[in-house]
Amino acid sequence: MPTIIGNQKSGIFREIHGIVTAMEPADKEVYRSLLPTALSVPTQPIVSIYVASFDQVGGLPPFQWRPYLEGAIRLRCAYEGEEGWFVKTMPVTSRISTLAGRSIGFPKYIADQITLNTSPQCSTGEVKHKGTLQLRIEFMPGFTRDLTPQEQKVLEEGQRFWDPYYFLVPRSKMIHWVSKIWRGVRDAQYVLVRPDENPALLRIGPKEVVPSTGETSETGTAHITVNPAASWAGLISTEKSLPGIMFHWKGGVVMVVQKLY
Secondary structure (H helix, E strand, O other): OOEEEOOOOOOOEEEEEEEEEEEOOOOHHHHHHHOOOOOEOOOOOOEEEEEEEEEEEEOOOOOEEOOEEEEEEEEEEEEOOEEEEEEEEEEEOOHHHHHHHHOOOOOEEEOOEEEEEOOOOOEEEEEEEOOEEEEEEEEEEEOOOOOOHHHHHHHHHHOOOOOOEEEEEOOOOHHHHHHHHHHHHHOOOOOOOOOOOOOEEEEEEEEEEEOOOOOEEEEEEEEEEEOOOOOOHHHOOOOOOEEEEEEEEEEEEEEEEEEOO
16 A cells, blocks of 8 residues: 655645756666666666755645755666666755655765755855765856757756656664664665665655646756765766756645555
8 A cells, every 4th residue: 555745735845946957877887786676777877966955845834844955866767667766865954854765765864065056147056975075066047059859858857856766675674774764864875775685665656736836947057066986976977068957846746655565
């Protein structure tokens, strides 16, 4: 029986704005190695990167969460013919978001600092942790050349925020799982599923409960800087300009969690 997370009248996510960019992986062997074996490489491999501000989260007052910032490296994946996302890393600024996200598989951790500064000329999203820059996206409106059909396709797919997510999670008892969550909060490199564990596969899909209103986006040029020591750094080409999008979304979405096996 699927589990629904969030208020079914107003949604758990209600307003988000940020910067997103997407690209084909620079190294497809690294891409495959970062996907769990339960998930397959899709027809079009895509690395999606964003830094976003979750401006309205939770139900109606007094149950609203405080706004928080989040970054992510997402890999397009497939399971039994359906495409979705596998998240490799997801730093945030909220302890509640970290605990809630890790309980269903999102690899969240509390970063030392996440900033998102927007302006008409140039916008920047940045993640720092343990004294090191992990990720920076710089976005400028407009693009100096026409995008190829392939670039347009990759960007369109890469900005899809509400596609299903897939995660492997432990089958251990809840008391052990809570311990794993807390360890994950303390250690950004902690892996949710150890090699000797028999994991379960979760599908986490969105369900719209409030129609999207006021959604806006602006296409432009994105430049990426990453921590070269990160396991996912080999996926990302940092030497060239990429198409990116500055987005602002309002609506209401809950998350539906289903155990596939």
